[in-house]
Amino acid sequence: ETGVTQSPTHLIKTRGQQVTLRCSSQSGHNTVSWYQQALGQGPQFIFQYYREEENGRGNFPPRFSGLQFPNYSSELNVNALELDDSALYLCASSLGAGGLLETQYFGPGTRLLVL
Amino acid sequence: DAKTTQPTSMDCAEGRAANLPCNHSTISGNEYVYWYRQIHSQGPQYIIHGLKNNETNEMASLIITEDRKSSTLILPHATLRDTAVYYCIVSPTGTASKLTFGTGTRLQVTL
Numbered sequence: 001e002t003g004v005t006q007s008p009t010h011l012i013k014t015r016g017q018q019v020t021l022r023c024s025s026q027s028g029h030n031t032v033s034w035y036q037q038a039l040g041q042g043p044q045f046i047f048q049y050y051r052e053e054e055n056g057r058g059n060f061p062p063r064f065s066g067l068q069f070p071n072y073s074s075e076l077n078v079n080a081l082e083l084d085d086s087a088l089y090l091c092a093s094s095l096g097a098g099g100l101l102e103t104q105y106f107g108p109g110t111r112l113l114v115l
Numbered sequence: 116d117a118k119t120t121q122p123t124s125m126d127c128a129e130g131r132a133a134n135l136p137c138n139h140s141t142i143s144g145n146e147y148v149y150w151y152r153q154i155h156s157q158g159p160q161y162i163i164h165g166l167k168n169n170e171t172n173e174m175a176s177l178i179i180t181e182d183r184k185s186s187t188l189i190l191p192h193a194t195l196r197d198t199a200v201y202y203c204i205v206s207p208t209g210t211a212s213k214l215t216f217g218t219g220t221r222l223q224v225t226l
Contacts, residue, residue, distance in 0.1 A: 042216025
């Protein structure tokens with residue numbers, strides 16, 4: 001157990017809809033990163049939040065957005081869902097933004113299916 | 116970021132050492148080597164990381180060649196619970212929590 005939880009565990013949406021995925025980080029962890037893992041692939045970095053500010057973004061379009069809250073929870077929002085957005089979405093928390101503090105602890109993920 | 120090459124799959128007998136290789140011939144001087152694993156239906160789990168010296172922790176050892184173009188993750192006494200996909204990732208300083216994973220090596224530990 002990593003102390004990182006995600007909800008829901010599974011979700012089905014239709015193309016064009018919007019979705020919000022939630023993550024609860026370990027207490028005291030100021031950094032949360034979100035990843036997308038397509039079937040058969042490794043996780044791909046979407047973006048990171050550090051103390052409620054975006055702190056880096058991978059190669060994902062603006063319809064992927066996020067929020068981080070003071071209570072160590074965070075959200076990933078995806079607008080205008082496309083079929084290719086079907087994937088496992090993982091969040092990972094870490095203490096800080098540098099060195100050994102960056103060791104990540106992953107949640108179990110939310111599996112999103114877009115029809 | 117440097118790319119990595121790993122075998123698609125490997126087998127290991129329980130109790131034996133599992134040696135997982137990774138090639139990263141284009142690694143830059145400021146890039147670390149990270150290893151994670153992902154057990155089926157779980158999120159990835161951090162194992163170990165290193166820059167140029169060999170590293171050991173309670174989970175594994177990481178051996179990095181002198182030219183840093185390849186590395187080997189060693190699980191000294193593999194158990195069935197070590198069956199997982201193992202990812203080798205190379206990434207610059209300050210990006211340990213912004214990683215892009217490849218497809219990894221599927222390690223099957225058998226009786």
